[in-house]
Every structure is written in structure tokens, then in C-alpha cells.
Amino acid sequence: MELHTLSLTEAAAALRRGETTSVELTRALLGRIEAHNPALNAFLTVTGEWALELARRADGRIQSGAASPLTGIPLAIKDVICVQGVPATAGSLILKGYRPPYHATVIEKLLAAGVVILGKTNTDEFAMGSSTENSAYGVTHNPWDPTRVPGGSSGGSAAAVAAGLAFGALGSDTGGSVRQPAAFCGVVGLKPSYGRVSRYGLIAFASSLDQIGVFARTAEDAALLLGAIAGHDPRDGTSMPTPVPDYAAQLQSGGSPVGGQSLRGLRVGLPKEYFVSGVEADVSTAVSAAVKVLEGLGAQAREVSLPHTEQALSVYYIIAPAEASANLARFDGVRYGARADAPTLWDEYRQTRGAGFGAEVKRRIMLGTYALSTGYYDAYYLQAQKVRTLIKGDFDSAFDDVDVIACPTSPTTAFKIGEKADDPLAMYLADVFTLPANLAGIAGVSVNCGFDRAGLPVGLQLLGPAFIEDRLLRVAHVFQQTTEWHTKVPAL
Amino acid sequence: MPLTIEEVQHIAELAKLELTEAEQARFRDQLSAVLDYAASLRALDTSAISPTATVLPLRTVLRDDTVQPSLSREVLLANAPEAEAGCFRVPAVLE
Numbered sequence: 191m192e193l194h195t196l197s198l199t200e201a202a203a204a205l206r207r208g209e210t211t212s213v214e215l216t217r218a219l220l221g222r223i224e225a226h227n228p229a230l231n232a233f234l235t236v237t238g239e240w241a242l243e244l245a246r247r248a249d250g251r252i253q254s255g256a257a258s259p260l261t262g263i264p265l266a267i268k269d270v271i272c273v274q275g276v277p278a279t280a281g282s283l284i285l286k287g288y289r290p291p292y293h294a295t296v297i298e299k300l301l302a303a304g305v306v307i308l309g310k311t312n313t314d315e316f317a318m319g320s321s322t323e324n325s326a327y328g329v330t331h332n333p334w335d336p337t338r339v340p341g342g343s344s345g346g347s348a349a350a351v352a353a354g355l356a357f358g359a360l361g362s363d364t365g366g367s368v369r370q371p372a373a374f375c376g377v378v379g380l381k382p383s384y385g386r387v388s389r390y391g392l393i394a395f396a397s398s399l400d401q402i403g404v405f406a407r408t409a410e411d412a413a414l415l416l417g418a419i420a421g422h423d424p425r426d427g428t429s430m431p432t433p434v435p436d437y438a439a440q441l442q443s444g445g446s447p448v449g450g451q452s453l454r455g456l457r458v459g460l461p462k463e464y465f466v467s468g469v470e471a472d473v474s475t476a477v478s479a480a481v482k483v484l485e486g487l488g489a490q491a492r493e494v495s496l497p498h499t500e501q502a503l504s505v506y507y508i509i510a511p512a513e514a515s516a517n518l519a520r521f522d523g524v525r526y527g528a529r530a531d532a533p534t535l536w537d538e539y540r541q542t543r544g545a546g547f548g549a550e551v552k553r554r555i556m557l558g559t560y561a562l563s564t565g566y567y568d569a570y571y572l573q574a575q576k577v578r579t580l581i582k583g584d585f586d587s588a589f590d591d592v593d594v595i596a597c598p599t600s601p602t603t604a605f606k607i608g609e610k611a612d613d614p615l616a617m618y619l620a621d622v623f624t625l626p627a628n629l630a631g632i633a634g635v636s637v638n639c640g641f642d643r644a645g646l647p648v649g650l651q652l653l654g655p656a657f658i659e660d661r662l663l664r665v666a667h668v669f670q671q672t673t674e675w676h677t678k679v680p681a682l
Numbered sequence: 683m684p685l686t687i688e689e690v691q692h693i694a695e696l697a698k699l700e701l702t703e704a705e706q707a708r709f710r711d712q713l714s715a716v717l718d719y720a721a722s723l724r725a726l727d728t729s730a731i732s733p734t735a736t737v738l739p740l741r742t743v744l745r746d747d748t749v750q751p752s753l754s755r756e757v758l759l760a761n762a763p764e765a766e767a768g769c770f771r772v773p774a775v776l777e
Contacts, residue, residue, distance in 0.1 A: 288761055289761065291753050291757045291758060291760065384737050384738065385737075398735065428736065428738060428743075501723055503719075504719060504722060507716060507719075507720060522698075524762070524772055525761065525770055526762065527761070529763035535772050536698070537773075538773050540699065540700040543697075543699050544699050544701060547699070549705075549708075552709070553713065555697050556690070556699070556713060557713055557717075559696050559697040560693050560713070563693065570717075570720065570723075572733055573724060575733030575734055575735060576726075576728035576731040576733045576734075577723055577728060577731075579732060579733065579734040580726070580728070580731060582737060614712050615715055615719060630737065631737030656737070
């Protein structure tokens, strides 16, 4: 049995039946990481010894009958999430050598569930980017075509899952950083609603938009992972006390309005503003075919309008950099990370930050500082916050008429490494269909729905109202039960 | 409206970022392009719209003011580039 080809759910079942052990699974994946990571650069840190120790503990727990569904499952963690004692770089030179003194809440929860942590995955610096090209530690290569990007910013996590180096992974999504790389790598990527998952221990980028999300090969796997990390956390004042449903159980029956393997009665909205020129023909074709599959299962597709879609990109690129410029003020060379030697404190700040941050991070700090500065605050930042209200209202109105929204995750499939590296605006357009969900705080999932003529995966994005992740996961699950796209794996 | 080099230098100073001359010129062009793009927002009449700072209904979340375990001074200083006598050490601020 090729262990790495199992889905997370299948691996968990094999563990429970005693057909394999966590140590065996962990050794198999560590072997694959050793073989393929030099070419992919998906992992920045591999915690091999610790992983095996966690695996041995998990095997003991499984034998004693005290296991949870995730006990013994090896996972990868994006390098913006703090794991105590394990280097956390956020893809930046300014955090080189930093070892967090505490676990993020999501890590505490996963460790309590008995997972095995394989290591930390590559990311655009401070999660700012759509390709992982902004990592200070080199680009991650797309497992489907190593000359192409894996998407970003959680490109390392997406590539690791697609390449069979991990059964699942955590990422973070501020404007599409889980869903877009999931689309580019042909895996499932779920961004929960804002407030669903604690951000405590997530290195902050834009605090009103950031949310930790999950990667896996199937919606079923993603449901297990979300169930393990979701919930209120007193250490995150923006986490909601909303009860956490049993997402895995809901796949079969719940997630109204329908149960079983039918989508009868499900109202699917197709936003007319998202099916426009600028979307690659192969992407349109694959997404339209996926909508036909949903209709074949009983769903009713209808057009909806999100009138302020065109403004969302501008709103995002004011609000996210503004919040980032404040959040990243903490990187000053005093308490952690790299420091430039300078005679005065002010010079130390300027030089540490000038040398420690890469081009995109500097660009966004500058943009945000400008938008918040005297004389420009009202024209840019306040105006962007007001238009954000309109964008959120667009979704509220749409969800009065439909249960989910279906659209492409990204206008293109994975682009060539270097293709957009010198054109920030062109790069920002890669997130044009994902970032509105962050502005509105709603949930979204990307699921592989086919391939373009070059053999690159296409993502179908499903969006749903806040805190209705179960419905999205169920639609994605039923789609995967009916199609075979998720069973395709890249040849490494 | 394109930014000037002086404006770029002013923003960099506010953000405490040392930039090379080449970076200043590149950011002047790139930031101008992004700001031009974002200028379309101003065409919308939002006089009757209130701003959204957070999508959540939560406001000013409070907890009981009780002492809880926290990380030790040694642990928190362990990542510092320089520490001395239980403090973070920095270049002199005053003459």
C-alpha cells in the first residue's frame, strides 16, 4: 500500500483498524519530504525527530483506545503559525532565528487531538503575495509543473498536500491565501468565517481579515481538520462563541437545506460580475461544467449580482496594507529576530526594517502608512471602510436569494515563476475572486473541478454565509462523491 | 496623481524603513500605480454609509481581571538580539 496516496480520512481509518501505525505513516511522509522537498521547497523546517516522537505517543493512544479521529495523522503547518520552540520565519529574514515561546491555539488543539507535526511550510513573506515568490527562503514549485508557482501565500502547505508530503495542512487566508493556492495545486482549501478559528499565535498581517484555514485532498478531510481547530478562544477577542457543529457528521445529512447525496433544492448563485472577460477560457469551461454537475444533483443555479465587485480589489489594497503597516511596526529588532547594528535607536529601527523586510512587505507598509497618514486617511482608508460595508451588503443580499455562491477561485491557473513578479497590480488581480469573502467575513472553499489544456488544476470556489461552513463542506463533499478530480495526483 | 520622491521619503520615514535610491524610485512608480487604481473608490457616493472596521457583532470583549500564568522573563528574553539584567538592551536613546 502506498501510504501517502491515502486521504486523511482513509489514513485515520487504517490507523483505527490497526492496518498501519502513526510511526509508519510518519516515516513514509518524512521519506517523501526528503526525496521531493529539495525540488519543491514546500517545507522550510522539517521537525522529523519530534514528529516521530509524536507518532509513537499517538500509537500508544490509539492502542489504549483514547484516540480522536486525527490521532496519529501527520500534518504540515504554514510558517506564520507559532509552534513552541520550532523556528517561525513568516517567510521573512526579519524573523530569522525566532523560536516562538508558545503554541498558537490551533496548534494546542491539534496536539491535544494527537496529530503529528511534520514541519513548517513556505509562505510569501508575512503572507503577502499570491505565489510564494515573496518568500525570503526561495519560491515553492508547483507539484503539477515545477516551472510554475503553487499560488500563495500558503503555497508551501498547498504544494505539500498536493505532492503527498502531508495528509493535511494549516494555512492562513487574508485575501485568498488558502483558496487560491488550493486551486493552483488541485486540493481542497477552506477559509472559515472570520471569528470561527482563533488567531492567537498567528503572526498578524491584517487583523480584521486574517483567518486560519485548512488544506486537504477531500472535503471530508477538511471537515475533520476544521472541527479540530474551530471554536471560541478567550485569548482571541475576535473569536466567536458560536457552537462548533460536528462538520464530519454533517457531510452526510446536515448542512441544510438537503441531506444525503442529493443537492435537491440547493440554490446556487452565479455572480455575473465573476463570469467576465479576464477569466481564462479553460477556467470558465471547467467551472461551468462543475455547476452543471451540481445542477445534475438537483441544485438550481441562478444569476446573482455582487455590484461592488469591481471596487473590492481597491478596498482590499487599502485596508489590508493599512492594518499591516500597524501590525508590522512590532518588528523593530528589539525583542526578537534580526537586528542591524547602528549607533542610535532610530537608525537601528530604520536599518533593521530596511534590511529585514522584502520588497512586497515594504511596498505594503508604505501603502498602508500613506493611506493612514494625515490628509489621506479620509480619502483612502475611511472611504475603503465605507465601501467595505457595501461589499458586505452585496453578499448579505445575495444570500437572501441563494444558499451558496459558485465561481472560479482564481481567473487563471498556476502562472509561470517570474511571470508577474515585477508587476504588483497584475499579481493582486490573482485574488480578485477570493478577497471579497475576507472583506465580508464569510466562509469559502476551493475544490478541484478539472484541468486546463496544460494539465493544471482549476479551482471551483463555493462561498456561503458566515458560520455556515457545514453547508459548503457538504456541497464540496457531494461534488467529490460524484466526480473524480480529487483523485488525480501530480507525477513527481 | 503620481507620488513624488519627497513623499516616498516622508512615508518611509513615518514607517521607519531605510530605502535605497533605487527602491525609492521603484516604489514611487509602483505605489502611484496602485493609488491611481484605488482612486476609483472616490467616485462612489458613501455619504450615507457607515464604515466597517470589523464584520463581527462583538464590541469590547471583556474578561474577569484575574491573575493567570504567563511566560517567564527568561523565556521572553530568549529571542532578544541583546538582553541584560532582565531587560531588552538597545542603543542609547538619550545622550
